[in-house]
Amino acid sequence: MSALLDIEDLEVTFGRTAAVRGASLRVEKGETHCLVGESGCGKSVTALAMMNLLARGGHRSARRMTFAGIDLLSLPDRAMARIRGNRMSMIFQEPMTSLNPAYTVGSQMAEVLTRHKGASRAAALDRAVELMGRVGITAPQMRLGQFPHQLSGGLRQRVMIAMALMCDPELLVADEPTTALDVTVQAQILRLLASLKREFGLSILLITHDLGIVARVADRVSVMYAGEVVERAPAAELFRAPQHPYTRGLLSCVPVPGRVRRDRPLGSIPGTVPAIAPGFAGCAFRSRCAHAIEVCEHDIPRRPAGGAHDYLCQLLPRERAEPQPA
Amino acid sequence: MLRLIVRRLALGVLVAFTVMTLAFMLTRLSGDLAISIAGPQATAADVEIVRKAYGLDRPLYVQFFTWVGRAAVGDFGQSYFFKDSVASLIARRMPITLTLGLVGLSLALIISIPLGILAAIRENTWLDRAVTMFTMVGQAVPSFWLALILMIVLGLHLGVLPISGTGTWQHFVMPGIVLAFTAIPALTRLTRSGMIEAMASDYIRTARAKGLSRARIIFKHALRNAAIPVVSIAAVQLGFMLGGSIVIETVFALHGVGYLGWESIAKNDFPVVQAVVLVLAAIYIGLTLLADILNALLDPRLRAG
Numbered sequence: 001m002s003a004l005l006d007i008e009d010l011e012v013t014f015g016r017t018a019a020v021r022g023a024s025l026r027v028e029k030g031e032t033h034c035l036v037g038e039s040g041c042g043k044s045v046t047a048l049a050m051m052n053l054l055a056r057g058g059h060r061s062a063r064r065m066t067f068a069g070i071d072l073l074s075l076p077d078r079a080m081a082r083i084r085g086n087r088m089s090m091i092f093q094e095p096m097t098s099l100n101p102a103y104t105v106g107s108q109m110a111e112v113l114t115r116h117k118g119a120s121r122a123a124a125l126d127r128a129v130e131l132m133g134r135v136g137i138t139a140p141q142m143r144l145g146q147f148p149h150q151l152s153g154g155l156r157q158r159v160m161i162a163m164a165l166m167c168d169p170e171l172l173v174a175d176e177p178t179t180a181l182d183v184t185v186q187a188q189i190l191r192l193l194a195s196l197k198r199e200f201g202l203s204i205l206l207i208t209h210d211l212g213i214v215a216r217v218a219d220r221v222s223v224m225y226a227g228e229v230v231e232r233a234p235a236a237e238l239f240r241a242p243q244h245p246y247t248r249g250l251l252s253c254v255p256v257p258g259r260v261r262r263d264r265p266l267g268s269i270p271g272t273v274p275a276i277a278p279g280f281a282g283c284a285f286r287s288r289c290a291h292a293i294e295v296c297e298h299d300i301p302r303r304p305a306g307g308a309h310d311y312l313c314q315l316l317p318r319e320r321a322e323p324q325p326a
Numbered sequence: 327m328l329r330l331i332v333r334r335l336a337l338g339v340l341v342a343f344t345v346m347t348l349a350f351m352l353t354r355l356s357g358d359l360a361i362s363i364a365g366p367q368a369t370a371a372d373v374e375i376v377r378k379a380y381g382l383d384r385p386l387y388v389q390f391f392t393w394v395g396r397a398a399v400g401d402f403g404q405s406y407f408f409k410d411s412v413a414s415l416i417a418r419r420m421p422i423t424l425t426l427g428l429v430g431l432s433l434a435l436i437i438s439i440p441l442g443i444l445a446a447i448r449e450n451t452w453l454d455r456a457v458t459m460f461t462m463v464g465q466a467v468p469s470f471w472l473a474l475i476l477m478i479v480l481g482l483h484l485g486v487l488p489i490s491g492t493g494t495w496q497h498f499v500m501p502g503i504v505l506a507f508t509a510i511p512a513l514t515r516l517t518r519s520g521m522i523e524a525m526a527s528d529y530i531r532t533a534r535a536k537g538l539s540r541a542r543i544i545f546k547h548a549l550r551n552a553a554i555p556v557v558s559i560a561a562v563q564l565g566f567m568l569g570g571s572i573v574i575e576t577v578f579a580l581h582g583v584g585y586l587g588w589e590s591i592a593k594n595d596f597p598v599v600q601a602v603v604l605v606l607a608a609i610y611i612g613l614t615l616l617a618d619i620l621n622a623l624l625d626p627r628l629r630a631g
Contacts, residue, residue: 053534055526056449085537092535097528102550102625112536147626163536 002069004029004171004203005050009063012042012049012227018276019045019058021227021284027171032197032204034214034235036250037224040273043207044093046224047173051090052080068170086116089164093176095157099148105159106144112166124166131162134199135192154185161192168200175207190217211254215239220308223247226273226284233309243303243311245289283314291315327622327629334618338611345607346397346600350390353596362594363406393600402601407593412601416583420605422492423582426575427567429498430505435560438510442517446552447544449522457518461511473504473577490579501578505571509563516559520552527551554621561617562610569606 005027012020020042027033035043049060050072065072067088072080084090092098100108109131110124119127125144132140135158148156157177164172174193178186194217196202208214214221218235223244231244242248252267271288283300286292295314304310353359360377361368368376377383381392396403402412445457480500481489488497524530525548533547568583575585583602590598622628 051535053531081534081537081539083537084535090535092528092532094528098532100529100533100547100551101627103547111538111542115536115538115542149627160532 002066003027004068005205006064006066007046007050007062008065010046010049010060010065011062012045012054012058012060014055014057014059016278018227018278018280020049020060021276021280023224023227023229025222025229027203027205028220029170029203030197030201031219032194032206032217034218034221035205035207035224036209036211036214036221038209038273041224042227043209043224044175047090047175047205047207051084051088051173052077053084053090082116085112085164085169086167087169088171088173089167089169090173090175091157091160091164091177093179095153095160095177095180098160099156101148103147104144105146105148105151109144109159109163109166112163116167127166128162131165132159135162135165135196136188137162154181154188157181157185157189158192161189161196165196165200165202169202171203171205172196173205173207176209177206178213179208179210193217211250223250226276228284228312230285230313231309231311233305233311234307237307237309241305241309243305243309244285244313245291245315246285247311249288283312330622330629331615331619334615338615341611342604342607343394346394346604347390349600349603350393353599354386357594359594359596397601397604402604403597405590405595405598407590407595408598412597415586415598416601416605419581419583419586422580423568423571423575423584425498426501426505426571426580426582427564429502430567430571431509431560431564433502433506434509434513434563437506438513439517439556441510442514442556443521443544443549445514445518446521446525454518457514461514464507465511467507469504469508470573470577472507473500473574476500476503477577492580497578497580501571501574501580504574504577505567509560509567512559512563513556516556517552520555521548524548524552550624554624557620557624558617561613565606565610565613568609 003026005025007023007025010020010023010025011018023042023046025033025035025046035046037043045054045058048054049058050065050067052060052072052075054060062073067083070083075083099105106125106128109128110121113119113124113127114121128144129140132143137143137155137158143151143155143159148159151159157180161177172193177193178189181189190213193204193206197204204217206213206217214235221231221233221235221238222229223231223238223246225244225246231238231242231247233243238247239251242251246269249267249269253269255266269288274284274287276284281299282297283289283292286296289296293315298314300312300314302310302312358373360373360380360382363380364373364376381389384392393403400413402416404410405412405415408415441457441460445454448454477489477500480487487500488494489500491497521544525544530543530548533543538547569587571582572584572588574580575582576588583605587599587602587606589595590602618628
């Protein structure tokens with residue numbers, strides 16, 4: 001079965017800076033796929049490149065990039081606009097500023113349906129009310145006439161989600177949808193996404209840096225580092241047996257009740273994501289990796305780790321036998 | 327919304343009163359009115375007669391409140407020079423100034439808004455740089471020079487437009503163009519920077535993610551937010567066009583309110599000066615209120631007052 005979204009060797013550059021360097025990503029139908037990594041590792045840029053929403057000056061290329069069998073690379077802008085908001089939609093990290101302050105919630109939601117499905121305004125507003133109810137917005141009829149500044153951050157993100165669902169998309173890209181919200185609202189939004197996935201058969205590409213979220217919602221995980229996908233695995237498998245030193249480092253940074261020993265410091269990864277100069281070769285993590293050796297400066301093979309699990313590392317598991325992560 | 331209008335109106339009345347006080351005081355400060363009205367040949371006795379006749383012998387505050395009270399009902403007194411009521415003088419000149427101002431503003435908006443949008447969506451291309459160059463040159467050109475060049479080219483050489491006077495609508499084309507040029511550079515740059523800011527905003531990214539057409543993104547989602555500073559400045563510019571077009575009214579021999587004000591200052595015709603200042607202030611106040619209302623219609627966040 002072919003994947004709903006299949007990206008192979010995506011490269012995104014802004015001038016001479018490479019933001020994404022050969023990232024490969026497959027999102028299957030009906031799965032929640034988490035794209036994980038530190039700030040600046042290229043998660044959002046990967047999603048924006050796929051949606052053809054890169055900011056000015058961004059340039060993308062890839063060996064393959066298909067969505068439901070459609071080649072996104074050769075698709076003209078107008079045809080892509082017909083897919084965006086319709087068959088794939090996106091919600092963002094900034095619920096406070098992502099809605100247009102000058103128009104009512106109803107008008108902004110309705111225009112998606114009138115644009116893509118040729119629906120009448122009245123039908124579109126009915127659909128907006130229905131979806132607002134589905135995403136847990138109280139008094140949806142009243143919300144139609146309200147402006148974004150009259151809603152809280154959690155409500156605005158729900159409006160964004162409802163708006164993204166207007167045309168029954170196959171894929172929802174959620175870029176850190178809960179980062180700007182407080183913890184209780186965060187939990188509500190995550191539960192909502194999980195139930196929408198079940199109800200609508202939606203595939204979700206969830207971008208996050210929060211491994212707690214990954215553990216709760218992900219079916220599969222891709223870990224990104226410095227513009228590359230360094231490890232891909234089913235979620236349970238990734239948490240059980242992380243292979244890449246970066247993934248292991250990330251996991252050691254998260255306290256797990258019952259497993260963390262209070263007398264040992266919580267793990268951390270020294271340093272920050274390096275800027276990658278053009279012509280860089282080898283493993284981008286080697287400057288922060290405790291096991292780096294000379295071979296890490298050469299091209300790194302993708303190693304299988306059983307089933308759908310693989311990772312980018314030169315070292316064999318026994319070569320990086322390390323002290324038990326704290 | 328109503329609260330906003332009421333508050334701005336109250337503020338406007340306060341501003342108008344301040345302007346009246348200032349206009350009154352400044353004209354009194356500029357010398358003895360009785361002497362200048364009586365003329366250079368007048369004897370001391372003549373001056374005293376004039377002083378009594380015009381009520382200038384009364385205490386200042388009595389004169390002031392008498393004037394304010396009459397002005398409130400539209401009676402600005404008699405012109406010393408024109409031998410006509412000030413109200414009818416202004417009423418006769420106002421249509422010329424209004425026509426000129428509206429023609430100027432319309433031309434300015436028709437040219438600067440599309441130009442600003444074009445420059446913004448083609449940011450950092452040759453087109454954007456050409457627009458920036460045009461606005462800089464436009465800012466630097468003095469209006470009397472542009473007026474003379476237009477007169478020579480369009481009036482004398484091509485003979486397509488009349489050079490001076492107010493007879494037909496064609497008479498307002500050239501002065502309108504010159505007046506528009508005083509506003510085009512600022513309005514173009516404001517539109518451009520507002521559009522650039524809007525196009526880089528999160529809600530435009532959302533609009534693109536929704537798959538909306540480019541035209542709808544630019545004209546519906548971005549322009550409405552970019553228009554707010556443009557509306558505010560356009561209102562001020564129109565006020566300036568109505569009050570400050572003395573040079574253009576003089577060059578094209580259009581006898582509007584600006585020209586009247588200038589004439590009466592030169593002739594010490596103080597009732598007219600005070601009234602012109604007050605009318606222009608009232609126009610500014612009205613335009614600012616109009617801009618506030620328009621902006622509140624454009625951006626719901628401004629409706630709270």
